[in-house]
Amino acid sequence: MTTQRSTPRKDGQNAEELVSETDYEGDSPASRLVGEDLAIGYPTTDEPIVECEKVVIPEGEITALVGPNGSGKSTLLKAMSNQLTPERGNVLLDGTDVQSLKPKALARQLGLLSQENQSPASLTVEDLAYHGRYPHRGFFESVTEDDKAAVERALALAGVNDIRDEGVGNLSGGQKQLAWIAMVLAQETDVLLLDEPTTYLDLHHQLRVMEVIETLTTERDITIAVVLHDIGQAARFADNLIAMKDGELYDWGPPKTVVTEELLADVFRVDATVDNESPTGPHISPHRAISDDR
Numbered sequence: 563m564t565t566q567r568s569t570p571r572k573d574g575q576n577a578e579e580l581v582s583e584t585d586y587e588g589d590s591p592a593s594r595l596v597g598e599d600l601a602i603g604y605p606t607t608d609e610p611i612v613e614c615e616k617v618v619i620p621e622g623e624i625t626a627l628v629g630p631n632g633s634g635k636s637t638l639l640k641a642m643s644n645q646l647t648p649e650r651g652n653v654l655l656d657g658t659d660v661q662s663l664k665p666k667a668l669a670r671q672l673g674l675l676s677q678e679n680q681s682p683a684s685l686t687v688e689d690l691a692y693h694g695r696y697p698h699r700g701f702f703e704s705v706t707e708d709d710k711a712a713v714e715r716a717l718a719l720a721g722v723n724d725i726r727d728e729g730v731g732n733l734s735g736g737q738k739q740l741a742w743i744a745m746v747l748a749q750e751t752d753v754l755l756l757d758e759p760t761t762y763l764d765l766h767h768q769l770r771v772m773e774v775i776e777t778l779t780t781e782r783d784i785t786i787a788v789v790l791h792d793i794g795q796a797a798r799f800a801d802n803l804i805a806m807k808d809g810e811l812y813d814w815g816p817p818k819t820v821v822t823e824e825l826l827a828d829v830f831r832v833d834a835t836v837d838n839e840s841p842t843g844p845h846i847s848p849h850r851a852i853s854d855d856r
């Protein structure tokens with residue numbers, strides 16, 4: 563994999579030019595979380611899995627990371643949340659390198675819903691939500707009124723009040739997902755990185771989670787980066803899309819400019835029609851998977 567690669571777009575621009583053009587001057591939101599010159603790999607991989615010159619998560623907006631399986635979305639999110647140390651480059655949260663922050667200090671500012679959640683089966687949904695409060699408490703400090711209020715807000719927002727006393731281990735996949743969402747919401751950070759929060763959820767709950775995310779940005783100015791597999795939902799809810807392909811940033815920008823028939827073919831290997839006049843954002847009608855030998 564080459565470094566500093568720029569993926570050509572059909573209008574002759576490339577993704578890096580696009581990012582620097584939209585450097586959030588003037589009325590545009592500030593860049594809350596920025597990755598610069600990143601090369602990200604795992605201890606067992608010889609080559610970096612993800613490389614990108616610049617990735618920007620703007621303040622108070624929803625940025626959706628989209629791309630096919632294995633394109634590097636989770637890997638990028640892990641580096642942006644300091645779960646994985648990049649081989650090269652830096653991730654800056656409000657200008658401070660995330661690696662220089664103590665874990666609790668970072669966790670007071672940035673919450674991560676990862677795909678690799680595990681908890682003791684006996685932990686209840688409410689216990690899990692209280693676990694989200696750990697960055698706000700000293701080691702020997704007991705639960706405060708603030709903690710209780712934050713947990714109640716999170717349980718209500720995630721819609722898990724009715725199962726708050728259930729053991730997480732006994733829940734369905736979708737209920738578990740909502741319980742983990744309650745935990746990260748209870749952390750009450752103003753930056754949230756969510757890796758596939760709608761996995762396992764039925765359509766009603768997928769939309770509810772997306773609506774909660776939307777409310778967090780519009781009413782509380784929370785900054786959100788979210789990995790989504792449903793590009794239609796990403797186009798409907800996100801202010802910005804980051805489209806990834808083969809560990810690189812293929813394109814970046816508002817859904818109307820990113821979601822094109824060309825992107826769906828090149829990145830997602832799907833023949834589709836895109837209606838850009840739809841009031842809820844680009845509407846995608848998928849027709850068929852493009853066969854691997856084409």
Ligand SMILES: Nc1ncnc2c1ncn2[C@@H]1O[C@H](COP(=O)(O)OP(=O)(O)OP(=O)(O)O)[C@@H](O)[C@H]1O
Pocket residue numbers: 604605606607611629630631632633634635636637638
């Ligand atoms: N812990 C790991 N160790 C080594 N390689 C890994 C590890 N986790 C992921 N990878 C590799 O990194 C590549 C990108 O994976 P990643 O999970 O970031 O992609 P993704 O876009 O999030 O995929 P998906 O949509 O399937 O969740 C894959 O080839 C995967 O095999």
